[in-house]
Each structure stands twice: as C-alpha cells, then as structure tokens.
Amino acid sequence: MSSQLLLVVFVFGNACKTTFESIIFVFIMHPFDVGDRCVIDGTQIYYPNAVLAMKPISNFFRSPDMGDTVEFSIDFSTSVESIGALKARIKSYIESKPQHWRSNHSVVVKEIVNVNKLNMALYVNHTMNYQNMTEKNLRRSTSSWS
Known part of the structure; x- marks a missing residue:
C-alpha cells in the first residue's frame, strides 16, 4: 500500500x-x-x-494617479512679470479642467543654459492611473493645451 x-x-x-x-x-x-x-x-x-x-x-489599474512632466525653455531675458503671467495661465488651465488634472502642480526652473536660456518644468498629476496610456498621451499633446 x-x-x-x-x-x-x-x-x-x-x-x-x-x-x-x-x-x-x-x-x-x-x-x-x-x-x-x-x-x-x-x-x-x-x-x-x-x-x-x-x-x-x-x-496599472490599482496604481495611484500618474504624474507627468512637461519641460520647456524660455529666454533668460524674459521678465519676471511674463514668467508670473505664464504660471498664472498654466494654473488657470489646469484648474479649468478638473476632470483631467489635479490642482496640485508646480512650475520650476531646472537650470540655466549658456547664460541665455532657462530650462523649466511643469509637474502635473493626471486624474487617472496607468490603465489608459492612450488618454495620457492625448492629454500631453500640444493640441490638448489650447
């Protein structure tokens, strides 16, 4: 047995x-x-x-909301008032689309290049997680920022 x-x-x-x-x-x-x-x-x-x-x-479905970074450059001689206006327009845009973006965001200077250019970055949080990458890419496109 x-x-x-x-x-x-x-x-x-x-x-x-x-x-x-x-x-x-x-x-x-x-x-x-x-x-x-x-x-x-x-x-x-x-x-x-x-x-x-x-x-x-x-x-990805159980992940937290995803963040995103948009980097851009401006001329070093850009006035502080113009930079402030840019930040205000970005804030206004993000707050006008609460279905797409969380209100917590930041615009920061990353570096000064060749003493004539400011590299800056916008850090935003999407209202979705990593489940739908196609929608994320559409939100990042230049056409969605108009």
Missing part, C-alpha cells in the same frame, strides 16, 4: 502542488482582477498562475 501511495505522490504530487499554489495565488493573494491591464516582467503576455506567483507584477 505504501509503495502505491508513494507512486501516486510521485506522479501527481507536482500537479497537486501547482494547483494548490495557483488557488492560493488567485483567491488569497489576488493581485489583479479580470480586465486589469498588468505588465509582468516588462511585457503584456499570458502566463500560467504558477509562473505568475513567482514574477513581480505591476497592476
């Missing part, structure tokens, strides 16, 4: 172990839901549950 049990364990043991680990992974750990856009090892691909349990998983 014990030799037959040993044979059954040998033949079916790995399958039972894989099934048990998959059930624990899907129902207990539950790192994603149906329809979530996940990237595993840097690619979007189908994996068996046993393989997924061993991989780092980034779940």
Whole structure:
C-alpha cells in the first residue's frame, strides 16, 4: 500500500502542488482582477498562475494617479512679470479642467543654459492611473493645451 501511495505522490504530487499554489495565488493573494491591464516582467503576455506567483507584477489599474512632466525653455531675458503671467495661465488651465488634472502642480526652473536660456518644468498629476496610456498621451499633446 505504501509503495502505491508513494507512486501516486510521485506522479501527481507536482500537479497537486501547482494547483494548490495557483488557488492560493488567485483567491488569497489576488493581485489583479479580470480586465486589469498588468505588465509582468516588462511585457503584456499570458502566463500560467504558477509562473505568475513567482514574477513581480505591476497592476496599472490599482496604481495611484500618474504624474507627468512637461519641460520647456524660455529666454533668460524674459521678465519676471511674463514668467508670473505664464504660471498664472498654466494654473488657470489646469484648474479649468478638473476632470483631467489635479490642482496640485508646480512650475520650476531646472537650470540655466549658456547664460541665455532657462530650462523649466511643469509637474502635473493626471486624474487617472496607468490603465489608459492612450488618454495620457492625448492629454500631453500640444493640441490638448489650447
């Protein structure tokens, strides 16, 4: 009897172990839901549950809102009043589209280049997470800032 049990364990043991680990992974750990856009090892691909349990998983649907940076340059001789007006227009635009942007943003000087150019950056937060990259790219396009 014990030799037959040993044979059954040998033949079916790995399958039972894989099934048990998959059930624990899907129902207990539950790192994603149906329809979530996940990237595993840097690619979007189908994996068996046993393989997924061993991989780092980034779940974009459950991610926080994404931030974005828009870098631009202005002439060094631009007046402080003009820079202030630019910041006010950016603030006005962001606050006019609360469905697209969070109100917390910043415009900063990153560096002075060749004593004649200011490299600046606008840091904004989208009102969406990493689930919809197409929409993010549309928001970044120059046509959406008009």
